[in-house]
Amino acid sequence: MTLTRKSEYRLRRRVQFYEADPAGIVHFSWFFRYMEEAEHALWRDAGLSIAPQDAEIAFPRVSTSFEYHQPLRFEDEFDVHIRIVAMSQKSIRYSCVVSRGDTKIATGALTIVCVRARAGEPMKAVRIPETVTSRLEVATDWTLRPEA
Amino acid sequence: MTLTRKSEYRLRRRVQFYEADPAGIVHFSWFFRYMEEAEHALWRDAGLSIAPQDAEIAFPRVSTSFEYHQPLRFEDEFDVHIRIVAMSQKSIRYSCVVSRGDTKIATGALTIVCVRARAGEPMKAVRIPETVTSRLEVATDWTLRPEA
Amino acid sequence: MTLTRKSEYRLRRRVQFYEADPAGIVHFSWFFRYMEEAEHALWRDAGLSIAPQDAEIAFPRVSTSFEYHQPLRFEDEFDVHIRIVAMSQKSIRYSCVVSRGDTKIATGALTIVCVRARAGEPMKAVRIPETVTSRLEVATDWTLRPEA
Amino acid sequence: MTLTRKSEYRLRRRVQFYEADPAGIVHFSWFFRYMEEAEHALWRDAGLSIAPQDAEIAFPRVSTSFEYHQPLRFEDEFDVHIRIVAMSQKSIRYSCVVSRGDTKIATGALTIVCVRARAGEPMKAVRIPETVTSRLEVATDWTLRPEA
Numbered sequence: 087m088t089l090t091r092k093s094e095y096r097l098r099r100r101v102q103f104y105e106a107d108p109a110g111i112v113h114f115s116w117f118f119r120y121m122e123e124a125e126h127a128l129w130r131d132a133g134l135s136i137a138p139q140d141a142e143i144a145f146p147r148v149s150t151s152f153e154y155h156q157p158l159r160f161e162d163e164f165d166v167h168i169r170i171v172a173m174s175q176k177s178i179r180y181s182c183v184v185s186r187g188d189t190k191i192a193t194g195a196l197t198i199v200c201v202r203a204r205a206g207e208p209m210k211a212v213r214i215p216e217t218v219t220s221r222l223e224v225a226t227d228w229t230l231r232p233e234a
Numbered sequence: 235m236t237l238t239r240k241s242e243y244r245l246r247r248r249v250q251f252y253e254a255d256p257a258g259i260v261h262f263s264w265f266f267r268y269m270e271e272a273e274h275a276l277w278r279d280a281g282l283s284i285a286p287q288d289a290e291i292a293f294p295r296v297s298t299s300f301e302y303h304q305p306l307r308f309e310d311e312f313d314v315h316i317r318i319v320a321m322s323q324k325s326i327r328y329s330c331v332v333s334r335g336d337t338k339i340a341t342g343a344l345t346i347v348c349v350r351a352r353a354g355e356p357m358k359a360v361r362i363p364e365t366v367t368s369r370l371e372v373a374t375d376w377t378l379r380p381e382a
Numbered sequence: 383m384t385l386t387r388k389s390e391y392r393l394r395r396r397v398q399f400y401e402a403d404p405a406g407i408v409h410f411s412w413f414f415r416y417m418e419e420a421e422h423a424l425w426r427d428a429g430l431s432i433a434p435q436d437a438e439i440a441f442p443r444v445s446t447s448f449e450y451h452q453p454l455r456f457e458d459e460f461d462v463h464i465r466i467v468a469m470s471q472k473s474i475r476y477s478c479v480v481s482r483g484d485t486k487i488a489t490g491a492l493t494i495v496c497v498r499a500r501a502g503e504p505m506k507a508v509r510i511p512e513t514v515t516s517r518l519e520v521a522t523d524w525t526l527r528p529e530a
Numbered sequence: 531m532t533l534t535r536k537s538e539y540r541l542r543r544r545v546q547f548y549e550a551d552p553a554g555i556v557h558f559s560w561f562f563r564y565m566e567e568a569e570h571a572l573w574r575d576a577g578l579s580i581a582p583q584d585a586e587i588a589f590p591r592v593s594t595s596f597e598y599h600q601p602l603r604f605e606d607e608f609d610v611h612i613r614i615v616a617m618s619q620k621s622i623r624y625s626c627v628v629s630r631g632d633t634k635i636a637t638g639a640l641t642i643v644c645v646r647a648r649a650g651e652p653m654k655a656v657r658i659p660e661t662v663t664s665r666l667e668v669a670t671d672w673t674l675r676p677e678a
Contacts, residue, residue: 103422103433104263104415106256108308108581109647110435113252114591115562119400122559126399130457137399137456137552139406140353147558151595157653160256160433161426203553205288209601251570251581252563256433257499258583262443263418266411267548274547278605285404285547285604287554295410299447305505308581309574351405357453400559402552404604409548436649456552501584 093225094169095128101162111157118150121182121194124168132221143212144203148177152194162186169225176200176211178222241373242317243276249310259305266298269330269342272316280369291360292351296325300342310334317373324348324359326370389521390465391424397458407453414446417478417490420464428517439508440499444473448490458482465521472496472507474518537669538613539572545606555601562594565626565638568612576665587656588647592621596638606630613669620644620655622666 099120107113129136136145158164164186172179182194200218201209247268255261277284284293306312312334320327330342348366349357395416403409425432432441454460460482468475478490496514497505543564551557573580580589602608608630616623626638644662645653 102415102419103255104261104418107251108254108256108258109588109590110256111590114594115252115559115566118559118562119398122400123398126457135457139455144553146553146555146601147598149595149597150558151593153593154591157590159435161422161431250563250567252566257440257442259442262446263411263414266414267546270411270548271546274605283605287603292405294405294407294453295450297447297449298410299445301445302443305442307583309570309579399551400557403547404550404552404554406552411548 091221091223092128092132093223094167095124095131097124097127097166097168099123099164099166101158101160101164103160106158106160111159114152114154117152117154117184117192117194118196120166120184121150121152121168121180121196124166124182125180125196125198128168128170129222134218134221142202142204143215144201144209145178145198146201146209148197148199150194150196152192154192156186156189156191158184158186158191164191170222171224173214173219173222173224175213178214239369239371240276240280241371242315243272243279245272245275245314245316247271247312247314249306249308249312251308254306254308259307262300262302265300265302265332265340265342266344268314268332269298269300269316269328269344272314272330273328273344273346276316276318277370282366282369290350290352291363292349292357293326293346294349294357296345296347298342298344300340302340304334304337304339306332306334306339312339318370319372321362321367321370321372323361326362387517387519388424388428389519390463391420391427393420393423393462393464395419395460395462397454397456397460399456402454402456407455410448410450413448413450413480413488413490416462416480417446417448417464417476417492420462420478421476421492424464424466425518430514430517438498438500439511440497440505441474441494442497442505444493444495446490446492448488450488452482452485452487454480454482454487460487466518467520469510469515469518469520471509474510535665535667536572536576537667538611539568539575541568541571541610541612543567543608543610545602545604545608547604550602550604555603558596558598561596561598561628561636561638562640564610564628565594565596565612565624565640568610568626569624569640572612572614573666578662578665586646586648587659588645588653589622589642590645590653592641592643594638594640596636598636600630600633600635602628602630602635608635614666615668617658617663617666617668619657622658 105116168182171181177199180196184192200214202212253264316330319329325347328344332340348362401412464478467477473495476492480488496510498508549560612626615625621643624640628636644658646656
């Protein structure tokens with residue numbers, strides 16, 4: 087049996103009250119959490135956990151960004167669409183679009199790196215294990231999509 | 235040389251934008267974080283860390299509560315006054331008053347227990363180490379204070 | 383047509399990475415947000431929003447508590463079961479049980495009050511509107527449930 | 531009397547327990563909140579509030595990013611140094627360096643825009659009021675600084 091490699095995930099989510107600020111809109115810091123929720127759901131969908139208990143490796147974030155086009159408000163339903171846009175031996179890069187229906191809300195990017203994480207030692211970049219690379223792949227057609 | 239045992243701490247804090255919700259007031263969940271900030275500052279003031287790296291024990295929270303009297307808003311300055319009101323062999327109980335100037339904002343309570351925390355094993359309550367009990371003590375006069 | 387009044391809601395949820403702390407377990411402050419998520423889902427299930435835009439009333443929290451029995455960890459699936467246990471003219475009280483499968487994780491309580499919320503005026507408790515009271519009711523049998 | 535315009539602010543901060551994740555390091559989403567804390571402190575230092583109650587304008591974020599060089603851990607003390615690097619009629623751009631002692635932890639960027647914020651109307655970009663522009667200015671020498 088061959089498992090299909092996963093390259094993208096679409097998460098449906100609703101804005102919680104504590105995520106919105108006194109301006110009545112979702113605080114900009116939350117979009118990074120939304121993007122990470124979708125990333126972890128993508129890994130689970132591929133049969134993986136990004137942080138199993140007692141793992142010897144970890145995947146810290148090395149760079150991330152968001153551009154905000156429209157606000158989200160309390161109880162809005164929205165989608166977080168994350169795709170793998172690049173993979174190297176030690177890192178993975180994602181692109182992310184947050185939308186509410188046909189309205190594009192925000193676009194994000196995220197790069198993570200695989201490190202050896204031993205207590206008391208500095209983090210050191212290492213190769214992503216084959217158990218991970220065999221389940222994930224770049225979304226080859228992602229640039230062709232309307233929302234990209 | 236004898237170190238003074240610590241029994242209380244007063245933390246001065248300002249409301250951050252992301253702590254307030256669409257109603258324009260600090261979200262009620264934040265008061266538990268304010269109380270914990272003051273607790274950890276009390277421990278540091280006593281020469282302790284509540285969670286040193288690679289510690290074999292931990293102090294999970296077993297019960298907590300807050301009553302809210304007045305709201306806090308963005309940029310308000312306020313005080314978080316935490317006091318130890320009981321200590322047993324394995325647990326510590328705190329009382330906490332949040333105030334803005336002379337206005338009492340909220341009153342909280344928190345009980346923590348000392349556990350052995352080994353990876354992969356269930357938590358088990360153990361005696362609080364003497365290194366900790368020798369630095370902390372119950373605030374004996376706390377019931378006499380005006381804000382109690 | 384008669385709408386059924388709602389008295390409880392069971393929310394299925396998964397622990398997100400950012401909700402767990404360096405001890406590897408969900409930070410205790412998150413349970414208050416879980417409880418509120420379930421409360422707002424209960425209101426939506428009853429055809430209501432607890433905070434419609436430009437509302438003249440609001441429902442601030444006046445007291446809340448949690449007792450913690452077992453920890454939750456990253457990626458755990460769990461249920462948040464909230465029930466209305468008392469309603470007065472101006473306030474509503476909830477009870478809440480968080481569980482993972484058959485394991486009781488935590489039990490909480492929450493009391494909210496209806497206030498008139500006009501910009502620049504102090505909050506004043508007022509009667510809960512009939513549009514709300516006609517949709518919600520006390521879960522009369524809640525004390526008989528095994529997890530109560 | 532002439533008020534000095536402000537162009538930068540250095541905020542001293544300590545990592546709170548709830549800001550660190552199961553990997554033992556500050557969750558990457560928190561750096562955006564640290565940057566915003568420093569931004570609001572810069573405005574206060576200039577005699578301004580970025581979100582006065584009942585304001586008719588607001589300053590939503592339109593783009594932001596962070597690059598992470600080293601992790602921060604529970605109880606680490608660190609500095610958040612924010613500087614204005616560009617101002618146009620309707621927007622302000624900041625650069626930010628987070629450091630712990632001599633160690634550069636992360637570098638961020640943030641662009642905000644001035645909008646008219648009336649309930650029920652879409653946000654519309656407007657000129658930054660003179661009350662604000664008269665108090666803030668670009669940090670002209672910022673590219674020359676060692677940490678830039």
